[in-house]
Each structure stands twice: as C-alpha cells, then as structure tokens.
Amino acid sequence: MAIKGLGIDEFKEILKENLTPAKAISSPEHLKGRQKVLTQIDRSFNSQGKHIFIYGDRGVGKTSLAQTAAFLQQSADSSPILVTCGGAPFLSTVRDAVRSALPAGNATSQKKVEHKLKAGVGGFGYDFTRTLTSGVVPPVESINDAIHLLKFVGECHSKEPVIIFDEFDQLADDAQKKACAEVIKQVSDQAVKVRFILCGIGTSLEDLIGVHLSTGRYLSPVPLERLTQDARWEIIKAAAKAVGVTVATNFLMRIGQISDGFPSYVHLMGEQLLWTMFDDDEVTGHCQQRHFAQGVGLAVKEAETTLKIIYEKATQKHSDTYQEVLWALADKHSLRRQTTEVYEKSYLPIMAERHGRKTLSKRVFSDRLNKLKTAGHGEIVVPKGAGWYEFKENIVRGYVRLRAENDGVHLGAEGYA
Ligand SMILES: Nc1ncnc2c1ncn2[C@@H]1O[C@H](COP(=O)(O)OP(=O)(O)OP(=O)(O)O)[C@@H](O)[C@H]1O
Ligand SMILES: [Mg+2]
Incomplete structure (x- = not known):
C-alpha cells in the first residue's frame, strides 16, 4: 500500500x-464540462413537442451526455429508458423501448397501471392493458402501432418518460431514418407524453437524419465538441x-x-x-x-483493441518510418493540416530529437502521408483537398498521441481548446 x-x-x-474509461456516465457530478449543453437541453425540453439530437465524433461523450440529461429530465418516479439502434428496423427498436418501459415482473406496479388505465386513462382496452403489463408487446407493424404503444408508455411508465435512442447512425438505411422521423413527428403532433433523446456519430444533423426532418421543428440539434x-x-x-x-x-x-x-x-x-x-x-x-x-x-x-488494430495496420508496412509520419500529423491543434506545414512544423522537430533515426526527405514524407489514406494502411487518414489531410476518425488522433508519448515524443503541446 x-x-x-x-x-x-x-x-x-x-x-x-x-x-x-469504458462506461458511459449518467450523473452530473461526474460529467465534466457539459453544464452549458445540459442547460441547452433543459431549455429545449421546456418547449413542448421538442426532442433532442446529440451528434459528434465517435467517443466524444454522446451517450454520457444523453444519459445524464435523461436522468435530469425524467420524472423522479422512474428511470429513463435506453435503447440502441442497430441493423434492425426502427419500429422494432420502438418495441424494445416499450418492452423495457413496462412494469412486468413487479406485481405492485402492474396492479397500479391496470387500475389507472381501467379508470379510463388513455382509453386502452382491458386485454391490451393486461397483455402489456404482463410484459408481452405486440409486434409494431406501422407508425400508428408505434404511436399507440408510446401513448401507453406515456401513461403507464412515469409522469415524464424520457427515451434515449442511442447509435442512431447504425440504422440500416434511409427508410429506417424516415420511419424514425415520422414517429417523432407524430409523437409531437399528437402530444404523446414521451420525450426522445437521439444520439449518433456524425458531423451534421442533415447527414444523420437526411432531409426528412430538415425543418428542425421537432428536433433540437446538440453538436458535441471535444472536452x-x-x-x-x-x-x-x-x-x-x-x-x-x-x-x-x-x-x-x-x-x-x-x-x-x-x-x-x-x-x-x-x-x-x-x-x-x-x-x-x-x-x-x-x-x-x-x-x-x-x-x-x-x-x-x-487501450481499446480496435484502436490498436487501426494503428498497427497503418504503421507496420514495409518500412518502419510510418509511425513518425503519423505522429507528425497528430501534432498541433488543427485537425486538418497541410503537408508542408506538417513536415516543417512537426515532422522535422520530432526527428531532431530522434537520434539514430533516418529523417525522410520532404518528397518521401509526402509520399508516405499520401499512402496512409489507402486501403493498405486502413485509410487512417483522409485527403481534404490537394496536400491537405486529417484523421478519418478524430478519436484515433488521441491514440496516436498516446503511442508517441510512450515513445518519448510529446505531441500537441500547444493544443489548447
Ligand atoms: N463530460 C464527461 N466528463 C467525464 N467523462 C466523460 C464525459 N463524457 C464522456 N466521458 C467518458 O468518456 C468515455 C466515452 O463516453 P461515451 O461512451 O459517452 O462516448 P460516445 O460519444 O457515446 O462514444 P461512442 O461514439 O463510442 O458511442 C466514457 O468512458 C465516459 O465515461
Ligand atoms: Mg455512445
């Protein structure tokens, strides 16, 4: 000790x-640097019929923000509902959400819901109510089915239920995004008592959801920046x-x-x-x-194995000089950088400290940098105009910096956000 x-x-x-490091956060105490965004979400939710869409880089903290906001917005009589979109149709994800919102297995809660709904709340039939409270959710085949079930959740789950649809970017195609857009629209138009927080990897709301909700009337976009x-x-x-x-x-x-x-x-x-x-x-x-x-x-x-694989695929090819080229690109604050600037401002200073290592000429350096965008190197970087590059995924830059640090090379020293 x-x-x-x-x-x-x-x-x-x-x-x-x-x-x-491997678990999303759900309490404001541990969620650092997001107070402003939490306030923004609180204000958007105050506007009836508005839902939230959080988007940004992989690993930037979307699920953590969504969970924390959901716990703050969800009424105290229950916990928020979290579902993940995958390759499955969106309507079946709605069904998953309804299933996890039900009081199945808890006899007291079941009775309470049945009693409340028998008293006429929501106008759901007896059989429908019994089936649902026993944990069986009928198939959701249409938008109307989905809305009907969400109305049930609105009545039986809690005073103000919040549902998180995470990993929206995983939805299979445009048809699924359209179904999601339609569900959101109907929930708002019919004043269903549920509120949604959606999350996805992407750089813009239009990229993620397409044109279906481009009016922005129902969704409040929350772009999430690095900490x-x-x-x-x-x-x-x-x-x-x-x-x-x-x-x-x-x-x-x-x-x-x-x-x-x-x-x-x-x-x-x-x-x-x-x-x-x-x-x-x-x-x-x-x-x-x-x-x-x-x-x-x-x-x-x-560190995450997937990051190691990406790094190794990019650097372990024919020559061992790729690592330093990649480190050079991961230096400095700008995500998008120009070859000559990377060479002069980062690569040469790095190599000046690397005694016994061969320094590449500018021509060979450019060639190596260019090769990092190819499939053979896992397309770790993407070209952004003639001679300009950035990492395909920004989270990989952090891993490259970690690897460099471990080899005694200190990157990003001026990196103030
Ligand atoms: N504001 C924050 N303060 C402290 N830690 C955070 C914050 N946001 C996220 N984290 C931590 O960072 C890691 C990644 O967060 P999270 O899973 O929320 O990111 P994500 O954007 O949803 O990732 P992915 O794109 O892989 O789904 C987690 O370990 C989480 O605990
Ligand atoms: Mg996530």
Missing part, C-alpha cells in the same frame, strides 16, 4: 466510481482528490494534451497513473514523473 491511509478495497472502490482543457483536468483532479493525492499542473496539462479532448483517454491515463502510485514501494502523496511515464505505458496496453 503506497497511498497513505488507503487499503486496496477502498482504493478500488474510489477508482471505479471516479474513472470510467475543453479545464474539463479534461477536472476528471483527473476529482479522482486524485478522492484518493487523497495531488497531480501537478504539468501532468494535468500533458494528459489533457495527449487525450486531444477525448475523455476515455483521460480516464484511462488517470486510472493507470493512480494504480502506479498505489503500487509504488514508497508511500506517496504526489504524482511524480515515473508514475506518469509508467501510467502512460500501461494506458497504451489497456
């Missing part, structure tokens, strides 16, 4: 509570405080910069750094360079 006053069980409990530096630091500071240690500003800054604003990396580095401190032979109350370095190394090992 190397953190004063903490046994392993207590330490594990605190860590699990504060650092969640600010302050919010990144807050995650570590809160966890460090909870275990009774301090992490100096220079380490907070480095973690913030490496993460590139993607919270899972902050959680991951924080978790590994605190474990390193806990495992230290000396009793310690302050994070030191060796804890930081070892924590980063462990974070690389613990």
Whole structure:
C-alpha cells in the first residue's frame, strides 16, 4: 500500500466510481464540462413537442451526455429508458423501448397501471392493458402501432418518460431514418407524453437524419465538441482528490494534451497513473514523473483493441518510418493540416530529437502521408483537398498521441481548446 491511509478495497472502490474509461456516465457530478449543453437541453425540453439530437465524433461523450440529461429530465418516479439502434428496423427498436418501459415482473406496479388505465386513462382496452403489463408487446407493424404503444408508455411508465435512442447512425438505411422521423413527428403532433433523446456519430444533423426532418421543428440539434482543457483536468483532479493525492499542473496539462479532448483517454491515463502510485514501494502523496511515464505505458496496453488494430495496420508496412509520419500529423491543434506545414512544423522537430533515426526527405514524407489514406494502411487518414489531410476518425488522433508519448515524443503541446 503506497497511498497513505488507503487499503486496496477502498482504493478500488474510489477508482471505479471516479474513472470510467469504458462506461458511459449518467450523473452530473461526474460529467465534466457539459453544464452549458445540459442547460441547452433543459431549455429545449421546456418547449413542448421538442426532442433532442446529440451528434459528434465517435467517443466524444454522446451517450454520457444523453444519459445524464435523461436522468435530469425524467420524472423522479422512474428511470429513463435506453435503447440502441442497430441493423434492425426502427419500429422494432420502438418495441424494445416499450418492452423495457413496462412494469412486468413487479406485481405492485402492474396492479397500479391496470387500475389507472381501467379508470379510463388513455382509453386502452382491458386485454391490451393486461397483455402489456404482463410484459408481452405486440409486434409494431406501422407508425400508428408505434404511436399507440408510446401513448401507453406515456401513461403507464412515469409522469415524464424520457427515451434515449442511442447509435442512431447504425440504422440500416434511409427508410429506417424516415420511419424514425415520422414517429417523432407524430409523437409531437399528437402530444404523446414521451420525450426522445437521439444520439449518433456524425458531423451534421442533415447527414444523420437526411432531409426528412430538415425543418428542425421537432428536433433540437446538440453538436458535441471535444472536452475543453479545464474539463479534461477536472476528471483527473476529482479522482486524485478522492484518493487523497495531488497531480501537478504539468501532468494535468500533458494528459489533457495527449487525450486531444477525448475523455476515455483521460480516464484511462488517470486510472493507470493512480494504480502506479498505489503500487509504488514508497508511500506517496504526489504524482511524480515515473508514475506518469509508467501510467502512460500501461494506458497504451489497456487501450481499446480496435484502436490498436487501426494503428498497427497503418504503421507496420514495409518500412518502419510510418509511425513518425503519423505522429507528425497528430501534432498541433488543427485537425486538418497541410503537408508542408506538417513536415516543417512537426515532422522535422520530432526527428531532431530522434537520434539514430533516418529523417525522410520532404518528397518521401509526402509520399508516405499520401499512402496512409489507402486501403493498405486502413485509410487512417483522409485527403481534404490537394496536400491537405486529417484523421478519418478524430478519436484515433488521441491514440496516436498516446503511442508517441510512450515513445518519448510529446505531441500537441500547444493544443489548447
Ligand atoms: N463530460 C464527461 N466528463 C467525464 N467523462 C466523460 C464525459 N463524457 C464522456 N466521458 C467518458 O468518456 C468515455 C466515452 O463516453 P461515451 O461512451 O459517452 O462516448 P460516445 O460519444 O457515446 O462514444 P461512442 O461514439 O463510442 O458511442 C466514457 O468512458 C465516459 O465515461
Ligand atoms: Mg455512445
């Protein structure tokens, strides 16, 4: 035990509570840097018939925001309903939502619902009510079926039910998006007592839902940006405080910069750094360079396998010079960068510190960068006009930074958001 006053069980409990690299958040206390957006959602929901659509990069924190907002907006008599869209038709996802909203298995709640609905609320028939309260949801074959069932949820689940439809981008095709748009429209027009929060990976609402809801009357768009530096630091500071240690500003800054604003990396580095401190032979109350370095190394090992595969596919080809090319592109704040600028401002300075490594000429560097967009390299980067590039997925930039840091190369030093 190397953190004063903490046994392993207590330490594990605190860590699990504060650092969640693989789990979405659902409480405002742990959701850092999103107060403004939570207020925006609160105001949109205050407008009758409005629903929310959260969109942004993979891993930026969409589900966490949706869950936290849903818990705040959902009336206290129940929990929000969460369903994930997949390849299945949208109407069957509505059916899943209805199923999880039912009081099945809880005899007291079942009785309450039956009693309420028998008293005439909602005008649902006796058989229909009995079937549903026993947990059987009839197939949803039309928009009307969906609306009828959602009205039932509006009456029986709670005073103000909130339903999250997560991973909207996974819907199979345009027909499914259209079905979703129609359900939203009918729910609003018929004043059904349920409110939706939708989430999806994308850069615009139009991209995600197409033109069907382009009037924007029913949906309030919430574009989600990467976390600010302050919010990144807050995650570590809160966890460090909870275990009774301090992490100096220079380490907070480095973690913030490496993460590139993607919270899972902050959680991951924080978790590994605190474990390193806990495992230290000396009793310690302050994070030191060796804890930081070892924590980063462990974070690389613990990172998502899909990210490792993407990185390795891009860099392990014919020559070992791709890593440094990729690191150079992941440096600096701008997501979209021009070849000459990357070469001069990032690649050459990186190579100046890499003693014993071969520095590529500008021509070979351009060629390598260009190859990273090909299928052979997993299309890790995409071209953005002549000589301009960016990462296909911004979350991968954070992983590239983590790998570079682990090799002693500090990227993104001026990366203030
Ligand atoms: N505002 C925040 N403050 C602290 N941690 C956060 C915040 N938002 C998200 N996280 C953490 O970041 C990670 C990713 O969050 P989340 O799953 O919500 O992202 P996502 O955008 O839904 O990802 P995906 O695109 O993969 O579905 C989780 O580990 C979560 O705990
Ligand atoms: Mg998500």
